[in-house]
Amino acid sequence: MASFYRMEPSTNHTPHTNHTTAEMPFGTRTDLSQLSGTTEAVRREVSRVLVGQHDLVELLLVALLADGHVLLEGVPGVAKTLTAKLLARTLSVPFGRIQFTPDLMPSDVLGTSVYVPARGSFEFRQGPIFSSVVLIDEINRAPAKTQSALFEVMEERHITHDGHTHHLGEPFMVLATQNPVEQEGTYRLPEAQLDRFLFKVLVPYPTEAEEILILQGHHAGAGGLPLNAVQAVVTPEQLHALRRQVRQQHVEPRLFEYVAKLVGLTRTHKSLHLGASPRASIALLNGAKALAALRGRDFVTPEDIQHLAAPVLRHRIQLTPERELEGLGPDDVVRQLLQQVEVPR
């Protein structure tokens, strides 16, 4: 099925410059050619099926390089699931999918012990979470009991069952989709779980031009390219190397202060009754490092931090009821925060 979508603009959307090696003013210091080549290949494969949505794909690539989980939110039918499946297909790693339903049990996700008569003992049967890329579809349709089963595995990359710890392999990435909580039959995710997502990306409706392209593709190809036309272009070893490179990005010391001030302000802002945790600061820093690498730089700029502030913070902050009634949204508050902190220069 052909699909589309155009991601919402960033709260601080400015034209960014993709610095290639040739544009480096003082010669090459870090070779980012493998990273740019690999990520370009992923983009190419995804765009074989997906129409538009360049910003969404960029954020997914950033999360992939920063070793983080992503929550995609949008109304039904805007191809959240398809985007997640496409990204997973470009990686040659085991892929698992779990459809969250109101009656789902934690053991349906994590696994359970089964009695084996031949051995006369119990054996742990791994659940679908034991994959490298796990697509959790409609994550907010399961109640809090099932959600809490994900706490340990998302943060520590292992689960504890019957007193035994079962480690997950590398890489491990959760791509979850959800409908807005106002939709019928959905639950609000626990704060502790939301905090474990690196980004929350809002997926809006496509633009008219994109929708026309979708229709044309559908009409011409009876649904467009099948998913299996997308090839895996990244191996786990390659991904591991790219992530190591991202971790070594340069960060000017005052940018740490910038991140800390920005996140710290969420804890005292009068419109918020829940601020962001230190995990948010780390997420913002890691994301900025990955974004800088994706844009061809071996150092972070304030621009990278501002660009990712909304996807990192919007699901980690909670507005006071009065502000919510006034129609203020998390992105509005993030915009205010960015205006209150001086850009280090």
Place this chain on the structure above:
Amino acid sequence: MLPSSRRFTYPLGSLATGLLLVQLAVAAPAPVQPQAPSPPAVAAVQQAPAPASVRNFGADELQRLQADDDLHYQEAPPPTNPVSRWWQNLMRRLFDSLPEGSGAVVWRVLIYGVAAVALVLIVMQLLNLRLSDWLRGRGRNIAVPYATEADDVHEQTLPQRLQQAEAQGQWRLATRLGYLLVLKALTDRGLINWTPDKTNHHYQAELQTNAARLVPAFASLTRQFEYVWYGELELEAAPYEQVRTTRQAFLTHLQNRRAA
């Protein structure tokens, strides 16, 4: 067919009408008889004259009556200002609707109390104080002030500090100060609007709107600055010369543009 209750209405009605007629006949007035005229009252006064005494009101009583609002019949003209008129009407309606007696005092106290609380809340809102914080004894929220360090482009000593950095061979610092000088020059000419929260790319976007021909040179300067400052690149004298040349060319171009 009529309901049973109405079937007995007519005999009872006829009986009542009969009784009324009888009562009217009994109570009919008797014919009027002519009476003899009574003697005039003036004659009685003439027979028993009494000295007329002048009654004076006491000064205290007069003062009390003059102070009584209920005895003031001349009303002040309504104010011409519409806001004052609205306020006067509101007050009159509010207090006229109060019950009389001792309840009125309670209502007045209640109204003044509500007004006082509203005033306090408005003042707290203006001072950015939250009632819950105030009750719990917490301080007010104060926005983090901008750090007014050397990165304020309006700082007057930027050229001197740049010269000093160049003289001391601090090429990285000199690159930074030189870039701030460029931002100052652009701000002074109204080509960008400098605020502390904007990134270099915001300024590039502003320049695209205000002076698109300057964008490539500014982008080059920005790249140099970002690689040296954010990229923590330790420059030598020769690469710095490249930075200095680019900057000087840009500033000269900016000056010539102004002259033209």
